[in-house]
Amino acid sequence: MAVITIESFATQLAIASINTYQKHLSPRKGFSCPHRLLHGGESCSEYVKHMLINQDLQTVLQTATQRFRACNVAAQNLRNQKQSGGCIIIPCCIPI
Template sequence: MNPATRAADAACRAYQRHLSPRKRWACAHRVHHGGDSCSGAVRTLLLQRGLLGALAPTAGRFLACYRAAAALRALGAVPGPAMAGGAQGVCCCGPIPIPFRF
């Protein structure tokens, strides 16, 4: 694994260990479809394809996560902005303010 891929994997791992547990919601793609969260899927892509090879599939995964969040919201399974402390979007994409509990 080259240094850039190793750094991207370390960033995903740090997100999984330190930031993700403090969020108020889970990965919409994982909730809607099952399987890995986006961060887990991105780490797998990095290990299999390297940093450059993982870029396009990662963008596709984030788009799928955004669509899963919209589907869950339409079903009433995801709280809207008023219920989530003003946060909008999903766990892993879009311009979102992420409220953390410390």
């Protein structure tokens, strides 16, 4: 009989939660991960999911916190880029 530790259970639960978020919530929320949009690569949820598969839970918690802070900075940078652009007559995304 396999013994399931609290850490492995928490990791499995977190991965299942991320999968549910990615499948059902993320496509409907109306925006994409700012970190992925600005820097390319994985979204924050995909990044954390990969970390959960490959690292211990303590490391993931520390790294995820750093990633979410970086994502917040990316969101602010994207907002600033959008505000510095301008439009003539009709809304568009082309800066003047």
